[in-house]
Structures are given as C-alpha cells and as structure tokens.
C-alpha cells in the first residue's frame with residue numbers, strides 16, 4: 455500500500471484572528487456555565503413537573519418509556535451531567551460508551567464548532583470530505599502491526615452496520631457459507647442478522663431465523679484449563695458437523711452486553727488456530743471495547759494481531775468501521791450506504807482517538823490500567839466492608855472474595871452485588887440513579903452493575919465519589 459500522503463493544504467483552514475477570538479469567547483461562556491456543576495444535585499422543583507411530562511410524552515411517542523428518566527439538558531462537565539429536571543448526576547455509562555470524554559469537554563466542543571463551519575453536516579460514501587480519508591487512515595494506523603494484515607477500512611454510521619459489512623465480507627469470501635461461529639452471551643447489534651448472532655432470545659423474538667449460529671462456551675475464570683478444553687472440544691465438534699459451512703468465527707475479546715467477560719490469550723489461541731486451519735475467517739468485534747482497554751484494541755493487548763482477518767469498532771470512535779485484510783477485500787457493489795457520519799463526528803472522533811493515543815492512556819502502566827486498578831481497589835474495599843451485599847456466586851451463603859465480584863478490563867468496570875440477581879440489580883440501578891449515579895447492567899445471569907465511565911477524563915476522585923454512593927445505597931438495603 456502507498457504511504458499516507460500529506461494532507462497539508464487540502465483542508466479548508468478556518469483559523470483567523472476573528473474566528474479564533476470568537477471561539478475563545480464562546481468557550482469562555484460555556485466554561486462559565488459549567489462552573490455551576492460542582493457535584494451531584496437533586497432535581498429542581500421548578501423543573502421537575504415539566505421534565506416528568508416530557509418523559510411521559512416521549513414514552514408515548516416511542517411506544518415505551520426510557521429505562522431511566524434520563525434526558526440531558528445540554529450542559530455537563532467531565533463525569534457530571536445536568537438533566538432536564540435540573541438534577542446533576544455522575545454519568546458512569548456515557549451512552550453505553552460513546553461519550554468517553556464525558557460531558558462538555560471544551561477541547562472537543564471547540565473541535566465540533568470548527569467542524570460545524572464546514573460546508574456539509576453529513577458525509578457519505580458518494581461524497582465525503584477529507585475527514586473520511588483522514589479518519590480511515592487513523593484507524594488503520596491505530597490497528598497497525600508489524601505483519602500489516604489489516605489493510606482496508608470501510609466506514610459506517612453504527613456498530614451494527616459495521617458488523618453487517620463484516621458479515622458480508624466474510625460470507626462473500628467463503629462463497630456464501632451459511633453459518634456463524636461465535637461465543638455464548640455475545641452481542642452484535644440489532645439488525646435482523648445481528649439479532650440472530652446475539653445470544654439473547656428477546657433480541658430476536660418474532661424475527662425469521664435468517665442465519666444459523668453455533669455458540670461455543672466462553673472462558674470460565676473459575677476453571678481456566680477445563681473451560682478452555684471444553685470450548686476447544688465444542689469447536690471441533692461444530693467444525694466436524696458443518697465442514698466448510700462457517701462464514702466466520704466472530705467474537706468479542708471482552709464481552710460487553712454479555713457481562714464484561716474477559717479471557718486470556720491462552721484461551722483464544724487454540725480456537726483461532728483451529729479456525730485458521732479450517733479456513734474460517736476470524737472477526738474481532740471491538741465495537742464496545744475499542745479505545746478503552748489497555749491498548750486501542752483488545753487484540754493488541756492479547757497479542758492476537760496476526761489472527762485478525764476482520765475487526766469492527768464503534769461507540770467511542772463516534773464513526774464506526776470495519777477493518778479487513780487485502781485477501782478479504784470484497785468485490786465492488788457489496789458495501790456502501792448513504793451516510794457515514796457527521797462532519798463533527800469525524801473531527802471529534804479523530805480528536806478523541808488522538809488524545810487517547812498521546813496522553814499515556816495505554817500500556818500496562820497507562821492511565822486506563824491505573825484507573826482500572828483504582829476501581830478494583832476501591833470496589834474491593836466496598837466488598838469487604840459490606841459482605842451481606844456481596845454473597846459469593848460460587849458458594850452461596852458465604853461472602854464473596856473481591857476478585858469474584860469485581861471485574862472487567864480498563865474502562866470496562868463491573869461489580870456484582872446481590873449474587874448477580876437480575877431483579878435486585880435493576881432496582882439498585884434505579885436507586886443509584888436517584889442518588890446521582892447513572893450506570894447500567896450487563897450479563898445474562900449473573901447480572902452485574904456495569905460502568906463505562908468517561909475514561910478519557912476520569913479521575914480517581916470520581917471513582918471514590920461514585921463507589922461511595924454505591925456503598926451508601928447498598929448499606930440502606932432494598
């Protein structure tokens with residue numbers, strides 16, 4: 455492939471003393487407004503009723519209410535967000551990982567303002583600006599490995615569409631092999647095909663089964679060797695039963711919706727070797743994990759670069775993408791779409807990725823690893839202080855060890871109170887929301903408290919505050 459050509463002089467340059475001074479003024483105003491956000495705050499009685507009517511009305515329009523009365527007022531600062539009822543809360547789920555620099559980051563607002571001066575709001579596959587080319591090159595650079603396997607990047611406006619593109623690429627490469635091999639508890643998005651892959655009955659109820667999927671058990675931390683050999687045996691069986699019928703082996707290297715389940719290299723390696731031997735393309739779905747673990751991609755931390763045929767990413771990146779090898783580059787006509795993303799999404803996404811890469815976020819001692827270690831330490835203290843709230847999952851009736859109920863990787867943080875009971879976790883989430891913590895659940899049983907905090911701007915004191923509030927609510931009881 456040719457080396458990245460210079461973009462010097464190709465972008466319209468909006469900077470001028472007048473523009474810069476105007477942007478400075480606006481940023482000052484925003485900072486001034488943000489200074490009112492100093493911590494958690496309850497609803498404003500003068501706004502509460504109007505906000506309640508908005509939720510009710512929006513629920514009627516949508517056909518169902520939102521999980522939480524969660525609607526931003528448009529003002530935020532770091533992990534703190536103001537909602538339309540005037541309350542201020544810690545956002546520790548960030549739109550399921552989209553807003554990785556939290557709320558109102560002034561550098562990103564400035565980037566978006568400059569982007570908004572551009573000639574178009576949305577960019578697509580027929581007419582894109584330089585932003586698309588720069589963005590795709592940046593993603594390939596972030597995924598680069600000495601073997602240089604991932605050569606192509608096709609952009610898309612959602613994780614599900616990036617995944618659809620990945621599936622099409624794999625199917626075409628395998629002459630329309632009809633089956634998909636994946637792991638139990640995976641999630642892939644909500645198109646009709648992705649709903650078949652995702653291991654959730656609710657996601658595909660009432661839909662025609664348009665894809666055959668074989669599920670392998672995921673890694674079990676309590677039994678590393680046993681679970682690895684059971685999964686290897688299940689894979690051998692699936693490949694024996696359906697020779698040459700798998701279009702891909704698709705996997706999240708850290709499962710997101712399925713429970714922030716991580717696995718070591720040793721678990722994946724024999725499976726990936728078998729897929730390679732059977733000619734099954736390997737697809738890493740990093741839509742949820744991209745950017746927030748100890749490397750830009752989880753496959754880099756696990757040193758699995760040489761096994762990646764296709765990689766998908768999204769959420770934090772603002773614009774989603776499918777990366778793939780030269781060998782899998784599909785024939786013309788297979789991939790396209792009207793929209794790729796907005797000009798602001800391109801420029802803000804690029805800025806976020808560049809900031810993460812240039813601010814010591816990555817590596818075993820990087821910010822993400824350190825913040826995760828702080829989370830584990832603080833959450834572990836909570837588990838030891840409140841044994842009744844944290845029963846063991848393996849030995850019911852005894853208190854859990856912190857390592858059993860505190861988990862995840864990097865900016866994917868998980869805590870498992872109440873033995874992972876789904877109804878109790880749901881009720882806990884609503885009580886946390888009331889005291890000012892926005893979190894979500896993951897897992898299919900056990901269920902967990904899921905945190906995707908704004909990792910790009912998160913500080914240890916945010917973790918102290920949030921885990922303090924979790925502790926207060928757990929102490930009060932159901």
Ligand SMILES: Cc1ncc(COP(=O)(O)O)c(C=O)c1O
Pocket residue numbers: 550612613614615617641642643644706710711739740741742768769
């Ligand atoms: C692993 C994974 N893949 C795909 C998707 C789908 O992404 P989107 O919701 O942007 O379509 C998600 C979303 O949660 C995800 O976690």
